[in-house]
Amino acid sequence: MALACGGRDLASPVPERRAAAVAALGSSRSDAGWDALLVAQVDPSALVRKAAAGALTARGGPLSVEGLGLLARDPDPEVAIAAVRGLAAQPQERRVQPLLLEAFWQAPSQARPELGAALLAVGGSAREAVELEARRLWERNARILSSGAGAERAGAAEELGRSGRREAVKLLLPLLGSGDPRMVAAAARGLGRAGDRQARVALEKLLDAPDAAVVEAAAEALGALGQPESADALARLSRSGPERLALRGVAALGELPGASEVGVGLCEVALRSAELEVAARAARAARLRDADCPEQPLAARIGRRGPDQLVALAVAAELRLPADRTRRLAERILPLVGSPAMDGATRAAAALALGRLGFAPATPALLQRAGDLRGRMAESRTRWFPAPPPGAAPAWVARAERGVGDAAELAAVAVALARLRAEGAEPLARALLADPVAALRLGGVEALDALGGAGLAATGPLLADPDRSVRFAAARALGRTGSPGVQLLADATLAAPPDDPEWQAVLARALSETGDARAVAPLAHLLDGLISAEAAAGLGRLGSRDGAAVLEQRLRRPGGIGRVEALDALAVLGGPGAGALPARDLLSERADVRAAAARAVGRLRYEAAAPWLEALRSDYAGEVRRAAIEALARLPSVRPAAR
Numbered sequence: 062m063a064l065a066c067g068g069r070d071l072a073s074p075v076p077e078r079r080a081a082a083v084a085a086l087g088s089s090r091s092d093a094g095w096d097a098l099l100v101a102q103v104d105p106s107a108l109v110r111k112a113a114a115g116a117l118t119a120r121g122g123p124l125s126v127e128g129l130g131l132l133a134r135d136p137d138p139e140v141a142i143a144a145v146r147g148l149a150a151q152p153q154e155r156r157v158q159p160l161l162l163e164a165f166w167q168a169p170s171q172a173r174p175e176l177g178a179a180l181l182a183v184g185g186s187a188r189e190a191v192e193l194e195a196r197r198l199w200e201r202n203a204r205i206l207s208s209g210a211g212a213e214r215a216g217a218a219e220e221l222g223r224s225g226r227r228e229a230v231k232l233l234l235p236l237l238g239s240g241d242p243r244m245v246a247a248a249a250r251g252l253g254r255a256g257d258r259q260a261r262v263a264l265e266k267l268l269d270a271p272d273a274a275v276v277e278a279a280a281e282a283l284g285a286l287g288q289p290e291s292a293d294a295l296a297r298l299s300r301s302g303p304e305r306l307a308l309r310g311v312a313a314l315g316e317l318p319g320a321s322e323v324g325v326g327l328c329e330v331a332l333r334s335a336e337l338e339v340a341a342r343a344a345r346a347a348r349l350r351d352a353d354c355p356e357q358p359l360a361a362r363i364g365r366r367g368p369d370q371l372v373a374l375a376v377a378a379e380l381r382l383p384a385d386r387t388r389r390l391a392e393r394i395l396p397l398v399g400s401p402a403m404d405g406a407t408r409a410a411a412a413l414a415l416g417r418l419g420f421a422p423a424t425p426a427l428l429q430r431a432g433d434l435r436g437r438m439a440e441s442r443t444r445w446f447p448a449p450p451p452g453a454a455p456a457w458v459a460r461a462e463r464g465v466g467d468a469a470e471l472a473a474v475a476v477a478l479a480r481l482r483a484e485g486a487e488p489l490a491r492a493l494l495a496d497p498v499a500a501l502r503l504g505g506v507e508a509l510d511a512l513g514g515a516g517l518a519a520t521g522p523l524l525a526d527p528d529r530s531v532r533f534a535a536a537r538a539l540g541r542t543g544s545p546g547v548q549l550l551a552d553a554t555l556a557a558p559p560d561d562p563e564w565q566a567v568l569a570r571a572l573s574e575t576g577d578a579r580a581v582a583p584l585a586h587l588l589d590g591l592i593s594a595e596a597a598a599g600l601g602r603l604g605s606r607d608g609a610a611v612l613e614q615r616l617r618r619p620g621g622i623g624r625v626e627a628l629d630a631l632a633v634l635g636g637p638g639a640g641a642l643p644a645r646d647l648l649s650e651r652a653d654v655r656a657a658a659a660r661a662v663g664r665l666r667y668e669a670a671a672p673w674l675e676a677l678r679s680d681y682a683g684e685v686r687r688a689a690i691e692a693l694a695r696l697p698s699v700r701p702a703a704r
Contacts, residue, residue, distance in 0.1 A: 071097050076106035083112040087119030095124060102128055107137035114140060118147030126151060130160030138171035138619070145172060149179035158185045166194030171619040173648040177673065187676035195681035199224060206232065215247035222251025223652065225683020230257040237263050245270070246278035253282025256683065261286055265294040268310075276302070277309050284313030289320035296326030299343060300333050307339040315346045324352030331380070332358045337372045344379035354380055356390045363393050374410035378417040391420035398426050398474075399433075409473035416477030416511075424483045427474050431489060434471040468496075472504020479508035487516055494519060499528035506531060510538035517542045524553040533567045540571030547575050551583040562591040573599035578607050585611040593623030601630030609634040616642050624649075625657040632661035640667020647673045652682035659685065663692025671696060 070082035101113035132144035205217035236248035267279035299310035330343035362373035397411035493505030523535035539546030587596035600608035646658035677689035
């Protein structure tokens with residue numbers, strides 16, 4: 062009678078009516094209902110498929126188990142979870158365990174924790190599930206690599222490398238000789254992920270490839286491999302390659318361990334590159350490694366006119382040298398500050414270099430130059446630009462910015478004086494904050510930032526400055542004030558446009574550097590936006606225990622960007638008992654999330670996660686296997702078993 066009454070509803074165009082009719086089949090034992098349930102399993106509506114899972118669970122038996130096994134792999138999480146629960150309710154059926162294992166690697170991410178719990182509940186093995194998933198993923202990627210085409214094949218190459226297996230290296234190395242640049246680049250990135258040392262020489266040869274994407278991928282891979290022996294090849298690329306590739310080479314050098322040859326390579330790039338940004342970044346990386354770069358080649362370049370001189374001055378501002386060598390270099394730079402033979406950009410670069418070098422004897426010359434520049438600018442404005450009438454400021458500012466060529470130089474001199482703690486540096490910086498020219502307001506902010514102290518609070522109004530560079534500098538400066546800057550930064554965060562992630566990211570970084578617990582609320586405001594990752598990382602840097610509750614709330618919601626950063630931050634902030642939440646992400650379909658979850662439960666010493674950590678030692682991704690082993694070693698009463 063139920064079938065007769067509901068037959069028309071099974072074919073209804075309304076999903077709710079079809080779902081109700083399918084649900085009614087659960088109370089029927091008629092064989093005629095099986096055909097309708099088979100159709101319902103592939104219904105376009107998730108509502109109907111979920112009803113089918115409920116009906117199959119109610120009916121029970123071997124036929125229902127097969128249907129539930131199919132629905133456990135459904136792309137809709139609610140359908141998959143309903144089917145998994147139906148399977149777990151029938152542990153006596155022989156096919157339940159194999160179907161749960163097969164569903165584990167195909168189900169949506171939100172259903173995987175439920176699958177893991179169901180599998181253990183019916184006596185299944187976590188390791189068996191992980192090993193099956195690893196085997197299926199390997200087979201799929203190897204099949205695509207051998208018979209796929211285009212972007213799909215390139216993606217498979219990268220994924221094979223991610224496995225970190227020696228077999229992957231054997232498959233990928235021959236692809237470096239392929240005539241398809243896209244395939245060569247993908248194979249290079251895959252080899253970088255694999256982390257096998259035998260790929261180094263082949264990757265270094267690709268740094269001379271004619272295709273820029275291939276060179277970039279090879280440099281990225283060498284950085285990921287982290288072998289100091291690559292320093293010479295990467296330094297050669299950074300010295301002579303186009304700027305984009307040279308910057309990639311410097312970044313890769315920065316990822317290598319702190320061996321002496323890496324420091325030498327960075328110094329060579331800093332001292333010999335013709336590209337200002339490349340040389341400056343290399344010098345900065347060399348300084349962070351305490352590399353001992355010689356100053357003689359730099360002094361020789363400073364004596365040359367033109368672009369080479371500007372590059373050398375930028376490098377001098379970044380390097381850290383012993384006091385005696387600093388003095389020799391600074392004495393070479395000092396005459397450039399007030400030289401009428403130099404252009405404004407060179408004099409500005411010289412001033413900044415002297416400030417960064419901390420060369421106090423330069424103070425009188427810099428003060429003299431600041432006075433000259435201010436006098437020239439005041440005379441120029443008085444002569445050509447009368448005081449702006451009320452309501453006409455924007456037009457006046459535009460004329461002033463076109464007519465005043467000394468602004469950038471004066472800003473640089475102000476910053477240099479602040480770094481040298483010169484008398485009068487703070488009043489000069491404060492005066493620049495109100496200037497109509499953006500370059501001078503920026504200089505004022507940077508000068509107050511260099512001075513530090515209570516004067517930094519004066520930069521607060523510039524969080525609303527119309528110029529982005531000024532706003533960004535003001536936010537960074539206020540972050541370093543600590544508690545006094547929190548409320549100003551919080552107000553700016555709440556007022557920030559939601560479609561401006563760059564500005565939000567600057568604010569998040571500044572808030573995290575205040576070290577004040579009151580920064581938790583504005584960072585939490587950013588957790589659901591475009592910069593969720595930066596906000597989560599900011600909570601971790603802030604170090605306030607109040608941030609743990611915010612991160613836990615975020616992790617209770619499935620998916621979303623910034624999950625890795627949220628897990629890493631919770632690992633830092635979480636207290637006893639916080640490990641249960643990240644443990645759920647040990648079953649994520651994303652390898653980077655599984656690795657982050659393993660790091661978190663290890664750091665939080667959550668021993669209940671030990672079975673899944675042990676299983677993840679067989680994970681497809683090498684990064685996850687390594688994280689699981691390290692996490693197991695952290696657990697108080699658990700040690701990794703021999704494999």
